[in-house]
Amino acid sequence: MRTLKLTIAYDGTRYAGWQRQDRHQTSDIRRQKCNKPTIQGTLEEVLRRILQEPVTVVGSGRTDAGVHALAQVAHVRTRSRLACERLLRSVNALLPQDIAVTAVDEADEAFHARFTACRKQYRYRLFTAPVVPPFIRPYVHHVRTPLNLALMRRELATLKGRQDFRAFARAGRHTSGTTQRLITGIELRRDGQEIQLDIEGNGFLHTMVRSIAGTLLDVGRGRLPPGTVRRMLQTGDRRLAGTTAPARGLALVSVEYP
Amino acid sequence: MRTLKLTIAYDGTRYAGWQRQDRHQTSDIRRQKCNKPTIQGTLEEVLRRILQEPVTVVGSGRTDAGVHALAQVAHVRTRSRLACERLLRSVNALLPQDIAVTAVDEADEAFHARFTACRKQYRYRLFTAPVVPPFIRPYVHHVRTPLNLALMRRELATLKGRQDFRAFARAGRHTSGTTQRLITGIELRRDGQEIQLDIEGNGFLHTMVRSIAGTLLDVGRGRLPPGTVRRMLQTGDRRLAGTTAPARGLALVSVEYP
Numbered sequence: 244m245r246t247l248k249l250t251i252a253y254d255g256t257r258y259a260g261w262q263r264q265d266r267h268q269t270s271d272i273r274r275q276k277c278n279k280p281t282i283q284g285t286l287e288e289v290l291r292r293i294l295q296e297p298v299t300v301v302g303s304g305r306t307d308a309g310v311h312a313l314a315q316v317a318h319v320r321t322r323s324r325l326a327c328e329r330l331l332r333s334v335n336a337l338l339p340q341d342i343a344v345t346a347v348d349e350a351d352e353a354f355h356a357r358f359t360a361c362r363k364q365y366r367y368r369l370f371t372a373p374v375v376p377p378f379i380r381p382y383v384h385h386v387r388t389p390l391n392l393a394l395m396r397r398e399l400a401t402l403k404g405r406q407d408f409r410a411f412a413r414a415g416r417h418t419s420g421t422t423q424r425l426i427t428g429i430e431l432r433r434d435g436q437e438i439q440l441d442i443e444g445n446g447f448l449h450t451m452v453r454s455i456a457g458t459l460l461d462v463g464r465g466r467l468p469p470g471t472v473r474r475m476l477q478t479g480d481r482r483l484a485g486t487t488a489p490a491r492g493l494a495l496v497s498v499e500y501p
Numbered sequence: 502m503r504t505l506k507l508t509i510a511y512d513g514t515r516y517a518g519w520q521r522q523d524r525h526q527t528s529d530i531r532r533q534k535c536n537k538p539t540i541q542g543t544l545e546e547v548l549r550r551i552l553q554e555p556v557t558v559v560g561s562g563r564t565d566a567g568v569h570a571l572a573q574v575a576h577v578r579t580r581s582r583l584a585c586e587r588l589l590r591s592v593n594a595l596l597p598q599d600i601a602v603t604a605v606d607e608a609d610e611a612f613h614a615r616f617t618a619c620r621k622q623y624r625y626r627l628f629t630a631p632v633v634p635p636f637i638r639p640y641v642h643h644v645r646t647p648l649n650l651a652l653m654r655r656e657l658a659t660l661k662g663r664q665d666f667r668a669f670a671r672a673g674r675h676t677s678g679t680t681q682r683l684i685t686g687i688e689l690r691r692d693g694q695e696i697q698l699d700i701e702g703n704g705f706l707h708t709m710v711r712s713i714a715g716t717l718l719d720v721g722r723g724r725l726p727p728g729t730v731r732r733m734l735q736t737g738d739r740r741l742a743g744t745t746a747p748a749r750g751l752a753l754v755s756v757e758y759p
Contacts, residue, residue, distance in 0.1 A: 252636070343632050377512045378640065380598055380601075
């Protein structure tokens with residue numbers, strides 16, 4: 244058995260997210276979403292055809308419906324002896340235009356895309372001009388109200404370090420396990436009409452980055468009082484949070500391994 | 502009558518180009534292309550609905566099928582008294598996602614988007630990594646062969662100045678009028694895995710930029726001998742040219758007026 248590490252870029256717009264949907268487990272409410280393909284499911288189907296055996300593609304983590312990735316990482320275990328370079332070409336020839344495998348590498352048997360990941364970087368993109376150019380429309384959240392960047396920067400400083408982020412997680416998930424996470428870097432940058440929130444940590448709870456982005460945004464446009472982030476961290480009270488920012492603005496930038 | 506100046510960004514992928522197709526004039530060969538919408542036709546249709554009168558949108562020039570624009574400029578003459586800001590919002594609310602009007606400005610009566618344009622900038626984007634990320638796929642020409650950039654730079658130096666560019670124009674057009682054009686700037690830049698050809702001049706013949714890009718590319722990968730550009734300029738012989746580079750890599754960057 245070989246273990247292969249895959250690096251994957253995707254435009255998440257028309258997908259129901261990373262994770263393959265198991266039709267038997269989904270409730271009626273989710274049925275509609277199920278008609279959309281998933282990134283994992285699409286990759287597995289293409290790899291199955293090339294490797295001539297069923298494969299499971301294990302990602303570093305899920306990305307939600309509509310979220311993008313510049314370099315998601317996943318692994319597969321296979322009996323195939325196909326050279327990495329040939330696999331790369333074949334996979335991309337069969338994948339739809341909005342998913343690309345950018346690298347295939349031999350990995351150690353012990354490599355596990357999820358369990359051995361030690362750091363992840365996400366970027367949330369806001370666009371502030373009156374009109375969004377068509378080229379970036381699927382990748383930014385359009386904000387028309389003026390933003391107080393200084394206020395947002397002061398707010399985000401509180402997020403650094405190891406803390407309990409349950410107030411930023413969607414309810415109903417993470418009922419088991421810790422809601423503590425370590426944020427190693429967080430930065431808000433202006434680049435012309437675009438504002439980028441870069442956040443880096445050892446892992447993220449479900450919708451955590453979008454909840455952070457949404458809360459900072461609501462503080463920045465005066466809908467929430469300064470100090471909201473601090474109170475959320477102290478109390479763990481999700482009801483204090485701002486509106487979860489839309490998926491289109493979010494991208495998984497990179498995943499690091501030891 | 503008011504004259505309005507429109508600045509327009511578009512993803513040309515699914516369009517038959519800028520120019521409205523006149524069904525009566527098109528030959529059978531062109532019928533298939535006619536089923537695709539045009540940028541001009543789409544803008545005129547939306548403006549007619551908002552301004553409640555037929556309008557002609559006069560662009561700074563045509564862009565071919567599949568070519569993009571970051572800031573195409575056009576003008577319209579209208580009796581409507583609608584404020585520019587309201588027009589901007591209404592137009593973008595009705596336009597498809599791949600066209601955006603980024604500015605509407607009052608212009609002088611004498612302003613003519615085509616006749617008064619004094620300078621245009623185009624960019625041709627090449628991408629050289631083995632795999633193209635999905636986000637830029639519609640906007641770059643993927644080149645897998647190694648390129649000799651130094652050779653390409655030496656080649657393009659010959660293009661500067663006022664010269665007869667008929668060897669770079671598609672045959673059958675420009676039968677009337679001069680084929681002399683002034684190139685004021687041309688540069689080849691590497692930005693990571695991307696190579697950008699920036700070219701600026703007082704005007705361009707039909708497919709001229711793509712023909713220049715394709716010829717430079719063929720010199721850079723050794724399919725054409727160095728000095729090809731010089732010989733094309735001297736002889737006016739189109740048969741010496743490289744393969745016209747595909748439309749997807751080209752974008753009209755800006756149009757300047759006195």
